Amino acid sequence: MTRVALYRVLVILAAVLLLELLCAIGVIDRITMQPPHLILRDLGRILISGKQNAAILKTMTNASIAFSLALLVGIATAAVLHGYRALRETLDPLFATYYAIPVFAFYPLLIVLFGLGDAPQIGIGFMLGVVAVIVNTLNGLDRVPRVLRKAALIERLGAAEVALKVALPYAAPYVLTGAKFAVAYTLIGIIGAEFIMSRGGMGYEISFAYNNFDNATMYPLIVLILAVSISINTALSWWEKRLLARRGL
Amino acid sequence: MSQASAHVSLRGVTKTFPSAAGGELHALGPVDLDLRRGEFLAVVGPSGCGKSTLLELIAGLSPPTAGTIEFEGRRIAGDIPDGIGVVFQEDACFPWLSVEANVAFGLRKSAIEPAAKTKRVREVIELMGLTDFAKSYPAQLSGGMRQRVCIARTLVKEPRLILLDEPFGALDQQTRLLMGDEVLKLWRQTGATVFLITHALDEAAMLADRIAVMSARPGRLIDAVETNWPRERDSRIVERPEFGVITARLWKSLREESLKTIGRAK
Amino acid sequence: MSANALKGVRNAAMLIAGLLVAWQALYWFVGDAALRPPLATFRYTLNLVTSEAFWPHLSETMRAFAVALAIAVSVGLATGFWLGSHKLSSQVFEPMLVAVYSIPKITLYPILLLAFGLGMPAKIAFGAIHGIVPVALFTINAVRNVRPILIKTGRVHGLSATEMVRAVLFPAALPEIFTGFRVGFSLTLIGTLLGEMFAAQRGLGYLLMTAIGLHNVDLIMAVTLLLITFAAAVSSVLLAIDRRLHRRI
Numbered sequence: 001m002t003r004v005a006l007y008r009v010l011v012i013l014a015a016v017l018l019l020e021l022l023c024a025i026g027v028i029d030r031i032t033m034q035p036p037h038l039i040l041r042d043l044g045r046i047l048i049s050g051k052q053n054a055a056i057l058k059t060m061t062n063a064s065i066a067f068s069l070a071l072l073v074g075i076a077t078a079a080v081l082h083g084y085r086a087l088r089e090t091l092d093p094l095f096a097t098y099y100a101i102p103v104f105a106f107y108p109l110l111i112v113l114f115g116l117g118d119a120p121q122i123g124i125g126f127m128l129g130v131v132a133v134i135v136n137t138l139n140g141l142d143r144v145p146r147v148l149r150k151a152a153l154i155e156r157l158g159a160a161e162v163a164l165k166v167a168l169p170y171a172a173p174y175v176l177t178g179a180k181f182a183v184a185y186t187l188i189g190i191i192g193a194e195f196i197m198s199r200g201g202m203g204y205e206i207s208f209a210y211n212n213f214d215n216a217t218m219y220p221l222i223v224l225i226l227a228v229s230i231s232i233n234t235a236l237s238w239w240e241k242r243l244l245a246r247r248g249l
Numbered sequence: 250m251s252q253a254s255a256h257v258s259l260r261g262v263t264k265t266f267p268s269a270a271g272g273e274l275h276a277l278g279p280v281d282l283d284l285r286r287g288e289f290l291a292v293v294g295p296s297g298c299g300k301s302t303l304l305e306l307i308a309g310l311s312p313p314t315a316g317t318i319e320f321e322g323r324r325i326a327g328d329i330p331d332g333i334g335v336v337f338q339e340d341a342c343f344p345w346l347s348v349e350a351n352v353a354f355g356l357r358k359s360a361i362e363p364a365a366k367t368k369r370v371r372e373v374i375e376l377m378g379l380t381d382f383a384k385s386y387p388a389q390l391s392g393g394m395r396q397r398v399c400i401a402r403t404l405v406k407e408p409r410l411i412l413l414d415e416p417f418g419a420l421d422q423q424t425r426l427l428m429g430d431e432v433l434k435l436w437r438q439t440g441a442t443v444f445l446i447t448h449a450l451d452e453a454a455m456l457a458d459r460i461a462v463m464s465a466r467p468g469r470l471i472d473a474v475e476t477n478w479p480r481e482r483d484s485r486i487v488e489r490p491e492f493g494v495i496t497a498r499l500w501k502s503l504r505e506e507s508l509k510t511i512g513r514a515k
Numbered sequence: 516m517s518a519n520a521l522k523g524v525r526n527a528a529m530l531i532a533g534l535l536v537a538w539q540a541l542y543w544f545v546g547d548a549a550l551r552p553p554l555a556t557f558r559y560t561l562n563l564v565t566s567e568a569f570w571p572h573l574s575e576t577m578r579a580f581a582v583a584l585a586i587a588v589s590v591g592l593a594t595g596f597w598l599g600s601h602k603l604s605s606q607v608f609e610p611m612l613v614a615v616y617s618i619p620k621i622t623l624y625p626i627l628l629l630a631f632g633l634g635m636p637a638k639i640a641f642g643a644i645h646g647i648v649p650v651a652l653f654t655i656n657a658v659r660n661v662r663p664i665l666i667k668t669g670r671v672h673g674l675s676a677t678e679m680v681r682a683v684l685f686p687a688a689l690p691e692i693f694t695g696f697r698v699g700f701s702l703t704l705i706g707t708l709l710g711e712m713f714a715a716q717r718g719l720g721y722l723l724m725t726a727i728g729l730h731n732v733d734l735i736m737a738v739t740l741l742l743i744t745f746a747a748a749v750s751s752v753l754l755a756i757d758r759r760l761h762r763r764i
Contacts, residue, residue, distance in 0.1 A: 007603075011607060011608070011611075012611075031629070032630060033626070033629065090526045090533070092526075092754075093526070093527060093530060093747065094534075096751070096753075096754045097747045097750045097751070099698075099705060100701035100705055100746035100750060101705070101739075101746055102705060102712070102723065102739070102742060104712065104727075105723055105727070105739040106739075108549055108727055109545070111549070112549030113545060113549070181617075184617045185619075187622075188620070188621045191619055191621055192621045195621070196724070203622075206622065207625070210625040222626065226618050229617060233613075233614065234614070
């Protein structure tokens with residue numbers, strides 16, 4: 001292990017121990033927070049007993065669908081927008097403002113449009129995720145060197161081929177950056193929607209547990225969501241770094 | 250020449266860096282060198298020979314590992330001495346400051362009063378032919394003009410020793426020749442000592458009174474050539490037969506060293 | 516310059532017109548169940564902002580947002596300058612910041628509620644945790660990417676450490692830091708609003724959440740319109756400043 005990795009582990013360990021200590025001496029009471037070792041024990045119990053499996057499955061399935069949609073639609077939209085300068089310049093202020101807008105306000109509208117099933121939640125997750133993909137893909141497409149496009153033209157590639165075989169592969173690391181944000185944003189959308197109005201899913205279970213002072217359920221579920229999003233993010237970062245390293249960046 | 254009478258004097262100057270593998274990288278030296286007051290000295294050498302390191306040591310940007318450097322009889326050891334100006338190869342203009350403010354930056358540390366400061370900045374800007382661009386920002390200027398801004402920022406301090414680190418390396422050939430003319434003119438007007446680092450043999454042959462040739466890493470001085478040009482000169486001296494003789498002599502000393510750097514030495 | 520400004524105004528006008536048309540069209544499609552047409556919404560919004568009950572909510576939100584933004588910017592800047600200029604610390608802590616940036620912070624709201632209780636401190640905390648990390652990450656990159664030649668130039672001119680920060684590091688890093696501020700602004704705003712939606716009894720976010728709960732479409736639309744207008748107006752100004760700062764490089 002390198003020195004840096006060692007320090008990192010030590011810092012995290014120290015933080016966990018500090019929490020453990022604060023819980024033990026009563027600075028943080030049990031109603032506010034469980035000590036970390038109990039959270040882990042409870043998480044193990046929940047996963048083994050399987051009583052939250054339905055909620056976990058529902059949230060993760062919806063998040064995956066919303067994420068895949070956001071990625072596909074986002075990349076396609078960016079590829080098209082990149083060709084229409086005027087349209088893109090018109091939409092730029094919208095993209096710049098987008099993440100300051102409480103998209104959840106559109107949840108009731110989506111319920112009316114799509115009914116009471118999972119679709120409105122997927123819709124919110126998609127709406128939150130897609131703009132991150134568009135913005136970052138556009139950023140990547142902007143960086144494609146003109147000489148590569150010229151080279152592609154000399155090879156007599158059509159516009160669609162240039163996009164698929166030259167521009168998007170070049171932009172791949174930036175698309176991945178967008179994908180990382182999209183993971184977080186779709187989860188925010190899905191879980192937020194479950195908080196607001198839903199009869200299932202991890203967000204619903206967390207807020208149900210909160211209202212019933214059931215910390216033994218609430219904390220493990222929160223930790224599980226954080227762990228999942230950090231793991232996916234780390235995996236995507238690793239991939240992104242590999243792509244960039246191959247280019248000597 | 251005795252060490253005391255030289256404007257800049259280097260004795261046994263050596264520089265080593267810690268290498269990535271954990272060992273030491275011997276970058277430079279030992280170098281012994283004296284600059285006469287008012288002299289134009291050029292140093293040429295193959296790439297990676299430690300020329301720029303040598304300049305940074307004289308500028309006081311980093312201390313030598315061994316040996317001494319004296320400027321006007323005072324020792325330099327990793328602190329920035331007064332009276333020295335540096336122009337780098339890279340664009341070192343501050344992009345957030347106008348041309349005027351960039352030049353005025355050179356006078357931050359000087360004690361002269363504001364009115365005199367403004368006057369001096371204006372004079373130097375005029376000297377460098379930048380008057381029409383005084384209010385412009387560097388991003389609006391060409392590479393050659395930006396380099397002039399950096400030269401102006403150095404000149405405004407009225408340095409007695411000017412260090413030039415491949416200042417025209419990023420410019421095209423014609424611009425380089427013309428900038429060379431300007432540097433010669435400034436050198437005559439200011440009477441400063443000039444120390445020029447370059448990899449371009451023709452640039453060294455055209456500008457300098459004396460040319461020191463460096464070996465491949467670790468850089469040592471392996472030859473010194475006096476050009477014997479008159480003080481009044483400009484880029485047209487490249488037409489003279491002596492010019493060809495000087496560049497030929499430089500290349501003769503350097504060829505073997507350059508081959509070493511590209512890994513082709515016998 | 517003025518041609519650029521003109522273009523900006525034209526783009527904004529086109530974007531607003533396009534959004535209004537889309538809104539009206541969507542209304543014709545969806546009907547009164549979940550939408551109001553633009554004109555009716557403007558009328559209701561006007562009534563809302565002239566009613567006395569509205570202003571305490573607005574001032575509450577603005578106060579919470581201002582405090583959260585001040586915390587996010589000062590803590591973010593300090594962290595960014597520290598990690599940006601100290602290599603080992605950044606190697607240890609930056610991946611953690613990135614991980615924190617990537618987690619869906621909405622899941623943390625029950626914890627903040629338990630820690631701070633219902634009200635002002637909870638939503639300030641919620642806003643601040645959204646804003647700190649982007650400001651810090653952008654500042655780290657900004658400070659780290661200051662071209663070494665500029666620092667060397669500062670040294671040649673004999674600058675002291677504080678002068679170096681004030682006269683070279685800060686101005687050189689300013690454009691990127693400002694971009695961080697712009698992103699931090701958006702995320703702090705959405706964080707504060709989310710905090711109000713889930714953890715408050717006053718403020719625009721609370722108003723929006725109540726409206727969603729009561730399915731009061733008029734109120735949902737009016738509050739959303741106000742929030743979007745505010746966010747869009749401020750972020751357009753910030754974007755214009757941002758572009759101006761970047762143009763000098």
